[in-house]
Amino acid sequence: xxxxxxxRYALAILPLRCFFWPIITVLVxxxxxxxxxxxxxxxxxxxxxxxxxxxxxxxxxxxxxxxAVHMLWVRVGSMDEVDGSSGVAHVLEHMMFxxxxxxxxxxxxxxxxxxxxxxxxxxxxxxxxxYQQIPAQRLEDVMRLESDRFANSQWSDEEFRKELEVxxxxxxxxxxxxxxxxMHEALNAAVFVASPYRRPIVGWMSDLDALTAQDARxxxxxxxxxxxxxxxxxxxxxxxxxxxxxxxxxGTLPSRAVPQRKPRLEPRQxxxxxxxxxxxxxxxxxxxxxxxxxxxxxxxxASDADALALTVLSALLDGxxxxxxxxxxxxxxxxxxxxxxxxxxxWGRGPQLFMLTGVPATGKTAAQVERAxxxxxxxxxxxxxxxAELARVKTQWVASEIYKLDSLFNQARELGTxxxxxxxxxxxxxxxxxxxxxxxxxxxxxxERYFGDDQLTVAHLLxxxxxxxxxxxxxxxxxxx
Amino acid sequence: xxxxxxxxVRAFSIWAAGIFLVNSALAAIPIEHWTQASGLQIYLxxxxxxxxxxxxxxxxxxxxxxxxxxxxLASVSADMVSKGVRAGSADEPALDENAxxxxxxxxxARFGAHASTDRLSFSLRSLTYPxxxxxxxxxxxxxxxxxxxxKDIWLRERDSLIxxxxxxxxxxxxxxxxxxxxxxYGKHPYGFEMTEASLMRIDASDMQAMYRELxxxxxxxxxxxxxxxxxxxxxxxxxxxxxxxxxxxxxxxxALPALPEVQPLDKPADVRVAFxxxxxxxxxxxxxxxxxxxxxxALMVGNYILGGGGFVSRLTTExxxxxxxxxxxxxxxxxxxxxxxxxxxxxxxxxxxxQALKVSRDVLSDFVTNGxxxxxxxxxxxxxxxxxxxxxDSNRKLLGNVANIAWNKLPLNYLDTWTQQVESVTVADxxxxxxxxLQPGKMVTVVLGPAKP
Numbered sequence: 001x002x003x004x005x006x007x008r009y010a011l012a013i014l015p016l017r018c019f020f021w022p023i024i025t026v027l028v029x030x031x032x033x034x035x036x037x038x039x040x041x042x043x044x045x046x047x048x049x050x051x052x053x054x055x056x057x058x059x060x061x062x063x064x065x066x067x068a069v070h071m072l073w074v075r076v077g078s079m080d081e082v083d084g085s086s087g088v089a090h091v092l093e094h095m096m097f098x099x100x101x102x103x104x105x106x107x108x109x110x111x112x113x114x115x116x117x118x119x120x121x122x123x124x125x126x127x128x129x130x131y132q133q134i135p136a137q138r139l140e141d142v143m144r145l146e147s148d149r150f151a152n153s154q155w156s157d158e159e160f161r162k163e164l165e166v167x168x169x170x171x172x173x174x175x176x177x178x179x180x181x182x183m184h185e186a187l188n189a190a191v192f193v194a195s196p197y198r199r200p201i202v203g204w205m206s207d208l209d210a211l212t213a214q215d216a217r218x219x220x221x222x223x224x225x226x227x228x229x230x231x232x233x234x235x236x237x238x239x240x241x242x243x244x245x246x247x248x249x250x251g252t253l254p255s256r257a258v259p260q261r262k263p264r265l266e267p268r269q270x271x272x273x274x275x276x277x278x279x280x281x282x283x284x285x286x287x288x289x290x291x292x293x294x295x296x297x298x299x300x301x302a303s304d305a306d307a308l309a310l311t312v313l314s315a316l317l318d319g320x321x322x323x324x325x326x327x328x329x330x331x332x333x334x335x336x337x338x339x340x341x342x343x344x345x346x347w348g349r350g351p352q353l354f355m356l357t358g359v360p361a362t363g364k365t366a367a368q369v370e371r372a373x374x375x376x377x378x379x380x381x382x383x384x385x386x387x388a389e390l391a392r393v394k395t396q397w398v399a400s401e402i403y404k405l406d407s408l409f410n411q412a413r414e415l416g417t418x419x420x421x422x423x424x425x426x427x428x429x430x431x432x433x434x435x436x437x438x439x440x441x442x443x444x445x446x447x448e449r450y451f452g453d454d455q456l457t458v459a460h461l462l463x464x465x466x467x468x469x470x471x472x473x474x475x476x477x478x479x480x481x
Numbered sequence: 482x483x484x485x486x487x488x489x490v491r492a493f494s495i496w497a498a499g500i501f502l503v504n505s506a507l508a509a510i511p512i513e514h515w516t517q518a519s520g521l522q523i524y525l526x527x528x529x530x531x532x533x534x535x536x537x538x539x540x541x542x543x544x545x546x547x548x549x550x551x552x553x554l555a556s557v558s559a560d561m562v563s564k565g566v567r568a569g570s571a572d573e574p575a576l577d578e579n580a581x582x583x584x585x586x587x588x589x590a591r592f593g594a595h596a597s598t599d600r601l602s603f604s605l606r607s608l609t610y611p612x613x614x615x616x617x618x619x620x621x622x623x624x625x626x627x628x629x630x631x632k633d634i635w636l637r638e639r640d641s642l643i644x645x646x647x648x649x650x651x652x653x654x655x656x657x658x659x660x661x662x663x664x665x666y667g668k669h670p671y672g673f674e675m676t677e678a679s680l681m682r683i684d685a686s687d688m689q690a691m692y693r694e695l696x697x698x699x700x701x702x703x704x705x706x707x708x709x710x711x712x713x714x715x716x717x718x719x720x721x722x723x724x725x726x727x728x729x730x731x732x733x734x735x736a737l738p739a740l741p742e743v744q745p746l747d748k749p750a751d752v753r754v755a756f757x758x759x760x761x762x763x764x765x766x767x768x769x770x771x772x773x774x775x776x777x778x779a780l781m782v783g784n785y786i787l788g789g790g791g792f793v794s795r796l797t798t799e800x801x802x803x804x805x806x807x808x809x810x811x812x813x814x815x816x817x818x819x820x821x822x823x824x825x826x827x828x829x830x831x832x833x834x835x836q837a838l839k840v841s842r843d844v845l846s847d848f849v850t851n852g853x854x855x856x857x858x859x860x861x862x863x864x865x866x867x868x869x870x871x872x873x874d875s876n877r878k879l880l881g882n883v884a885n886i887a888w889n890k891l892p893l894n895y896l897d898t899w900t901q902q903v904e905s906v907t908v909a910d911x912x913x914x915x916x917x918x919l920q921p922g923k924m925v926t927v928v929l930g931p932a933k934p
Contacts, residue, residue: 064530065874097792106802109792114860116867118791135870165805169760173808173828176759177653280757282647321563321582331579331637338641362644392586399589399608405531406875466651468757468932 051251054227068235087203160213179279285461520699534707542601542695553675555596565629626724657762761834761930769823779914788812852912
């Protein structure tokens, strides 16, 4: 799931499909470039260690500039919450800035700023992360600060009460004044029955209203244990020095058992679900969510092969200007949509969805767009795809992997998300091998098998007129689900 | 500690990045600058570590040059650059939008155009393997020189844009921003807004005409960052512009007409907009300053303290941290070729709007009257100077910074002296600069939200 709530202003977090590939071999194969040579960034060795108390350390040296990024990942997100306390993972993320016995409220941010650093934090369904971007020689300072708050976060009920109001403002801003976000919230609640993915990351407003400081403290005590966390460092650093610092600041924290997780598996869906969502808007909106397999990272697994083929399918539909959906839905005199998209979840701690989305063109209906989106998948199921299309999307991905090396932050983020899924640091290499193996026949086959009615949930946003003199709505419509 | 690093490690850093950073105080970034025979100006920073290159082309063709009845022309023209290319020589058939999309995907490269208020910018990102790069540059050259601006595609895009404008008009942030912009800029082009009516007046021929006039080599500032040396960069840019010629070279680079400046406000304006939203949107501001203003550093450092600096700014401390009134609160200047707006912005629950407005105004007025404390200034310098390397630690960030130097005619050692410029700012400088630029008694205030919370 790619939705995040951030402590601070919207900082674009990209979808979590993290391909991190050994680039050069693949380039030669895909681009047929005779001149492709080993670049100056040789695949710098990424190293992973387990500290004395069970915490994970991942270090990726990148010596291009004297900066580093330091991230602390905790394998706990909104999916680990229980009903009635939705949003507590994210509220806790906010509270982690509110001090420890040795670092008063607000002081964490002041100290990071004084180091020349930038910082923020993020919460998703699957994980919570904290980061600082710093001059490399300040790494030890932020490791000291971060390990302190990981172990000793402590704040008053009054601080909690104030920050909870900030989080409610965040919910109003991101969700309640945004009809599309409200519709997606309602859609998730309709798609999933047992999976905790059905709850919004930011939490239902009534749960936020009822949340107590003690709820957040209990969540912190339960989940912020060393064996449930990873430190990721990328940048102008020496692996052994970082390892020594990590043992000093993190490895010495007392170890505690990671709580047992209840599986809460999503039961099989038997038949189409459909929601109509009314909101003040001009444009209708259509989302089709198909339940699909999540990559489990097993060799010779038919389900994994399907998950990978579904990702290739999404790129063939929507991976570049002029890909199938754009061509079929948004062009020509009879075009039905102003925009259309496809996205495969691929992996996550919970169940994954393949989403088809569209915005009807003026004069066209949501039903027409829904039909047209499904027709494009059916067409692939009937006719298959061309080798040229396949080569194009693979090439584009592979090039993106080189471009990605330009961002230290993205490299660290990918390593963190891989760790959350329990994948090794060389998961990238294995993933590319398997993705490159996806054939046109496999793509056709998943298009045939995963896009019937029974695993599908459809949402239509039905635009309603604005009434600006009316009193504010007592609660947004999405809250009723 | 790993603060002390040995020389060989440093040397490796320098070599690998192609940039020279011993420490922030001694930073030296080698920007190479030259002018081609066409008049085209090139700025290059070499970075050999990753086999990729970024090229940015900036033209004085941003939305400030839109005819006032055709607001949006620069923006839609930029979008339409990706919608088709005219036929070239015999073996170069016309390419439609889909053929272009397929070609760029197949090269693993990206090319596009974008208009801001001042600039119309093109950007190319490609791998630097020679055969790939030359194909990418050749395609970009065709697209730069001969966009087709197909009429039928424009009519389709126009319909789609109008639909999205109508949708945006249902959102509180759009409406608050529009009311603010109109009140701050008045009739200045910075306040022009693309509307259904202005789009209906734009024809594909307007795009062609604008393009012929403004998108010429002699008007281009070109920034190159990546794994190319000077000779390669020169050849690359030569190839990129080879097809872009003027039908009337004599007229080609005549100075463009000067545009009026943003007028200062002569009285305060309090704009209230009734809107049925979960939050009230508050914007406070006025025209700010031009990028070439000598107060730039004092204003930039001062604004970090006031409302630009993350969690530690005065506005965030007072509005969010102490009172929990808003998720986001900020202040910002937008210096450009003209005095872009100074803006304070926040969103809050409607029943708290007046309180949040008062707190923000108090913070602003205190800051303009008294300036920062010495401790605040010290903290700001620690962050800005200490974090300088974070501004330039990737090709992407370098590209933006070097293009900024090129566009604003800043000295080539601008980045090298940046930390010294910050260091030299005093409390008195900030106080005086804010007093010169901001008049809290004459600002625009927009409050958009439910009529009776």
